[in-house]
Amino acid sequence: MKKTKGLKRCASLLLCVSMILCFVMSSGIAVQADTLMYGDVNGDGKVNSTDNALMKQYVLGLIDDFPYSQGKAAADLNVDGSVNTTDCSIMVQYLLEKITTLPYGQTGKSAFSRIEAEAYDSIQSTTIKTIDTVNGGKGLGYIENGNYAVYQNVDFGNGANTFSASVASSSGSSVEIRLDSPTGTLAGTLSSVNTGSYDQYQEKVCTLTKITGKHSLYLKFTGAINIDWFVFSLEDTPTVQSLRALAAKKGMLIGTAVGSNFYSNPDAKFKDTLQREFSMLVCENEMKFDALEPQQNSFNFSRPDQLLSYAQSNGMAMRGHTLVWHAQNPSWITNGNWTRDTLLAAMKNHISKVMAHYKGKIKEWDVANECIADNGSGLRGESIWRRVIGDDYLDYAFKYAREADPDALLFYNDYNIEDMGSAKADKAYAILSDMKSRGIPIDGVGFQSHFINGMSSSYLSNIDKNIKRYAAIGLKVSLTEVDIRIKLPADSSAYQTQANNYGDLMKICLSNPNCTTFVLWGFTDKHSWIPGTFSGYGDALIFDSNYNPKPAYNSLINALK
Structure with a gap:
């Protein structure tokens, strides 16, 4: 019973x-x-x-x-x-x-064991759902731009440098791998996923900046995508290369200018390429005098602050461009009734307040831009700074900059000063050498490097000699606005010549210890100043208008290997 x-x-x-x-x-x-x-x-x-x-x-x-x-x-x-x-x-x-x-x-989730995407700890989304996958398992779907999933306590041990995921998408969406917050360190990006449909899963791989220890893992999505699982690994030779990763191994920063399209909801491919390929950013126009101080002593830092925040979130450095220039000054400067002393005071106020705002956050500053006459006769006569203050305005600009941020590197930036032997290049060297000898606080010179396709070996050799000439007087050289414009229409041989020129410039920079910054003036032909400035020319950058790498990109990759 x-x-x-x-x-x-x-x-x-x-x-x-x-x-x-x-x-x-x-x-x-x-x-x-x-x-x-x-x-x-x-x-x-x-x-x-x-x-x-x-x-x-x-x-x-x-x-x-x-x-x-x-x-x-x-x-x-x-x-x-x-x-x-x-x-x-x-x-x-x-x-x-x-x-x-x-x-x-x-004990923590092992980063090296497959993690099911639906096993998140939290999400930021009103749409994400657990879905059935074609292989009979589960995954995450109904993902939208800006959504993210959080996986707590992921243990990366002694290091992971590769991310693999089973994903499906037809929209070219990307997955950002971030640490400890949705705006935390960007370890890498699984870029532009397009498998043909949302039911066609493929394993996709991207390389990462090495991650060690335990972290909260944030997978942040740029658009519609389904994800089944993901896993990390440590590879001796990562399968994916980027300019950024290769340049870092050489101790070099590779950068790009960013224009107005960055602030107006750029397409996903723009930001994906920006994050993947570059380690330094510079505002194309948003840090010039008229943009930062449109009315006297009234500053607008909103757009540069936005780019700086983006750069910091993605482990990028920032260049400041530019504090003093004869162009793009606000009307209160150009139409003002100035004396030498009052204009010096306005210059000092601008430099001091801008650099104080970014103190410790900007690696290099173009203190002065394009101050030398194109014929090499001396400083530009049409510049209001020279006309009212005199030739020593350049000295004062650098002195004010050093006082404002003693740790920033201070540069003079100009075009057509790259090749030793031309009148303008030699005048630039004479002026900057004199400033250096008199104790004016200048750290380097920026070669803008806006070139026409087909540079000769002798021309390139003179660039190399000029960089060495500045090294001899203790000045760094940064290539600050590189582009190489092509006469259109062009055939394949023109693009190969352009590629050779890009590669030669990178090799010259790498061969000179005082040249550790290489910045492009944009990276995609979709957003370039060249066609609107030089009639009949274009295609000056390393990605085409659809973000496909051109031979010039591959040439830079090969030079950096």
């Missing part, structure tokens, strides 16, 4: 569990939550005996999944990437109030 009663009790218990499961499975209480509650495997906002029963059924193999899309992640109570008897034991201890917090005793 006792044995019969025991069996009846067991049957009754199983019946109760089954009834609970039927209720949970059929009820509508499971909802998509933004933040994971550990232990709440049915998504009703509570942790109780119902969740305990579901966990036991799952571990025993009586059910294949939980009624809540995040049930599996919620059941992983020690955050080791699996649901087993250890998690059931932790749940019992929690319900008996022997432990008071969940998760408990977590």
